[in-house]
Amino acid sequence: MPDPAPPNPPRHIAVIMDGNGRWAQARGLPRLEGHRAGAESVRRIVELCSEFKIPHLTLYAFSTENWNRPRAEVEALMLLLERFLKERAKDLHKHKIRLHAIGQLERLPAGPAGELRRVMEATRLHAAGTLTLALSYGSRDEITAAVRRIAEEAVRGELRPEEITEDTVATHLQTAGLPEPDLLIRTSGEMRLSNFMLWQLSYAELYVTPCLWPDFGREEFMLALEEYGRRKRRFGGV
Numbered sequence: 001m002p003d004p005a006p007p008n009p010p011r012h013i014a015v016i017m018d019g020n021g022r023w024a025q026a027r028g029l030p031r032l033e034g035h036r037a038g039a040e041s042v043r044r045i046v047e048l049c050s051e052f053k054i055p056h057l058t059l060y061a062f063s064t065e066n067w068n069r070p071r072a073e074v075e076a077l078m079l080l081l082e083r084f085l086k087e088r089a090k091d092l093h094k095h096k097i098r099l100h101a102i103g104q105l106e107r108l109p110a111g112p113a114g115e116l117r118r119v120m121e122a123t124r125l126h127a128a129g130t131l132t133l134a135l136s137y138g139s140r141d142e143i144t145a146a147v148r149r150i151a152e153e154a155v156r157g158e159l160r161p162e163e164i165t166e167d168t169v170a171t172h173l174q175t176a177g178l179p180e181p182d183l184l185i186r187t188s189g190e191m192r193l194s195n196f197m198l199w200q201l202s203y204a205e206l207y208v209t210p211c212l213w214p215d216f217g218r219e220e221f222m223l224a225l226e227e228y229g230r231r232k233r234r235f236g237g238v
């Protein structure tokens, strides 16, 4: 029996998928096993969003800061990303989901970068929803790049400084065209944003669960949706 959808579901869920390493450590396994299990949670949450008709899902998969991890872990994560894209493209086709990516994609190794381009191209006409992967993503870097482009347009005389609005900034971010996330989920209990979507999350509802990302499944997803349904979103009003 499928779960009934809670009323007023979010249109866009963003997730800081954290705790893979601790999940593995708790089992006496290498960190890589946690990342492998985490990829399975990604597959599950894509299915759940499709089932509950939540059109936009953004997943923080690799941060600009994560490049500072040991080389072997970074390489393993990149291989896992490539394999994930190869194996899961069919799910995106099945659910008519368009793959999108944000972050410094030019820094990704050729293998995953090529696979990413291929799947984005192959799914670009799907319109039931979007899956956005944040890869080599840092919000400060994204905002800095946007500011640079706006300044360049101003210098070229295409834009006057007094014409710059919040909308100008938003449309120069890599998330241009996506609605802002309504709900941010962070797993593994950490109460921080870790340089994720600082602009876009301005009015998102924050939900932090102690559950480690590889353990995040239907039950946890439902709890997050139920909690979101109980929130009063005031946006500064009364």
Ligand code: IPE
Residues within 6 Å of the ligand: 017, 018, 019, 020, 021, 022, 023, 061, 062, 063, 066, 077, 188
């Ligand atoms: C999240 O899990 C995955 C990435 C950041 C790539 P972690 O690898 O950060 O797991 P913990 O936080 O060390 O447990």
Ligand code: IPE
Residues within 6 Å of the ligand: 016, 017, 018, 019, 060, 061, 062, 063, 065, 066, 190, 192, 194
């Ligand atoms: C945030 O997790 C980045 C991703 C989930 C990709 P981290 O584990 O890198 O963040 P910190 O170190 O806890 O801030």
Ligand code: MG
Residues within 6 Å of the ligand: 018, 019, 020
């Ligand atoms: Mg972590």
